[in-house]
Amino acid sequence: MKKVFVTGATGFIGACLARELLELGCRVKVLVRRGSNRKNLSGMDVELSEGDLCDTESLARGITGCDTLFHVAADYRLWTRDPSSMYAVNVGGTRAVLEAALQKDVSRVVYTSSVGTLGNRGDGTPGTEDTPVSFSDMVGHYKKSKFLAEREAETFIERGLPLVIVNPSTPVGPYDIKPTPTGKIIVDVLNRKMPAYLDTGLNLIDVEDCAKGHILAALHGRIGQKYILGNENLTLRDIFALLADISGRPAPRVKLPYTPILIAAYVNEGIARLTGREPLIPLAGVQMAKKHMFFDSAKAVRELGLPRRPVRHALERAVEWFCSEGYAPWETSHPPAPVNP
Numbered sequence: 001m002k003k004v005f006v007t008g009a010t011g012f013i014g015a016c017l018a019r020e021l022l023e024l025g026c027r028v029k030v031l032v033r034r035g036s037n038r039k040n041l042s043g044m045d046v047e048l049s050e051g052d053l054c055d056t057e058s059l060a061r062g063i064t065g066c067d068t069l070f071h072v073a074a075d076y077r078l079w080t081r082d083p084s085s086m087y088a089v090n091v092g093g094t095r096a097v098l099e100a101a102l103q104k105d106v107s108r109v110v111y112t113s114s115v116g117t118l119g120n121r122g123d124g125t126p127g128t129e130d131t132p133v134s135f136s137d138m139v140g141h142y143k144k145s146k147f148l149a150e151r152e153a154e155t156f157i158e159r160g161l162p163l164v165i166v167n168p169s170t171p172v173g174p175y176d177i178k179p180t181p182t183g184k185i186i187v188d189v190l191n192r193k194m195p196a197y198l199d200t201g202l203n204l205i206d207v208e209d210c211a212k213g214h215i216l217a218a219l220h221g222r223i224g225q226k227y228i229l230g231n232e233n234l235t236l237r238d239i240f241a242l243l244a245d246i247s248g249r250p251a252p253r254v255k256l257p258y259t260p261i262l263i264a265a266y267v268n269e270g271i272a273r274l275t276g277r278e279p280l281i282p283l284a285g286v287q288m289a290k291k292h293m294f295f296d297s298a299k300a301v302r303e304l305g306l307p308r309r310p311v312r313h314a315l316e317r318a319v320e321w322f323c324s325e326g327y328a329p330w331e332t333s334h335p336p337a338p339v340n341p
Contacts, residue, residue, distance in 0.1 A: 001067065001215075003027040003029065003066045003067060004026050004028055004067070004068040004069070004070060005029050005030075005062055005063045005068070005106075006029070006030045006031070006069075006072060007030075007053065007072055007097060008071075008072035008112070009031070009040075009046065009072070010037060010039075010041060011072070012207060013112065013207060013210055013211060013214075014073065015041065015175055016173070016175060016208055017070060017072060017215070018046055020208070020212055020215055022044065022046070027047070028047065029046065029049055029062065029066055030046050030047070030048060031051050031062050031073065032048050032050055033051070034052075037177065039177060049061065053092070053093025053097060059096055059100040060103065063097075063101060066104075068106060068108045068109070068110075069101045069106050069108075070109075071094065071110070072214075074114075074149075075089040075142075077142060078140060078142065078282035079269075079278055080141060081273065086142065087141070087148070090145035090146055090148075091145055094111070095152045098111070098156045098161060101161060102159060107162060108162050108163075109161055109162060109164070110163075110166060110218045111153045111164070111166070113149070113150045113165050113168075115170075115295050116138070116142070116146060116147075116288075117133070117143065117146050117147045117150045118133055119131030119133030119137065120137075120291055120294070121291075123292070124201070124294060125294070127293075127296065128296050128298075128299070129227070139287045140285075140288065141284070142284065143284075143288075162223050164218065164222070164224075164225060165225070166214055166217050166228075166229050167227065168205065168210050168213075168230070169203035169204065169231070169295050170182050170202045170230075170293075171207035171210045172186070172204050172207060172311070172315055172318050173206055173207035173317050173318050173321075174318060175207070176321070179322075182202070183318070185239075186315070186319065189247070189252070190319065190328035190329075191329075192249060192250070195252055196252055196255070197254070197256065198255070198256055198258060199235070199236070199237075199289075200236050200289040200290070200291070200293070201233060201234060201236060201292035201294055202236065202294075203230040203295045203297075204231060204232050205229060205232075205297075205308070205314070206309050207314065208314075209231065209306065209308055209309055212306075212307055213229035213300060213306045213307075214229075216305055216306060217300075220303065220304050220305070221303070221304060222303070227299055227300040227304060228297040228300055229297060230295045231297065231308040233292075233295070236289075237255070239315075242311075242315055243315060246312070246319050247319050247331055248331040249331060262283075262286050262287070265282065265285075268282075268283070269283040
């Protein structure tokens, strides 16, 4: 990789990926939308290419001269009043940027999908890249749009594009600027705004390990293959216990029954559609929580050499970053451990 084009570099995974690429000595060109928050790119020696995933000319212009594409950008929300905009970015944008890559004859493409597009029994058995899945298994517009986008990516593989798919699980760590839905959970715990929880589970990975997994996929991944970029399977209760130990804040103790919360989520969804305000209880989030989203990343470890540092370290760095950036107050009696750069 000599010169790479990265979409989504102003976001969580994408910004971390850009840093890792720069450390390897790559020249990095990033797609940025006009008026977007570029704080995550501050101080980084990257070439800015202004454009949009829905603007095919800007994509062709941006990818010109690059030998590798990392398509990380996505509209990641659990609720949107206008789902069509999410499909336009996640599905249409993927089609457009991969078409540009095909026309410009790039030598390698890494497409960032999600474990949400993969099969998962939900009973605690970790899903793999080969677990059966269908569109009917997708919950919410984000997962549906990413499922369709992954199918788009597969059509480009058939057309000869040298593409590898990575399926990140749930990255955690610093620079979660938006924050992501998972980052918001951490922030709510730090602000003592989450008194209760649902019985569910997630697979977590340090965001830097996730970024390195992208690069390893470009270097060693087999064209046409999928790789789960994940690490530790933890229940939500386990995650809260770690956050409590790291931050000194109390962990939520009350486990809520699923059905009443689902009903409340439907009510919240209806109100949100009328007001245009994000619901306090996103319906998609509650529906996803019905399954323990556990996954097995053995294939990425075996074929790519995916690094997997302890998730506690990633949570420590996330807590420190959120507090230092003002998302939550410091706990003076129990300050977070310093973040290692």
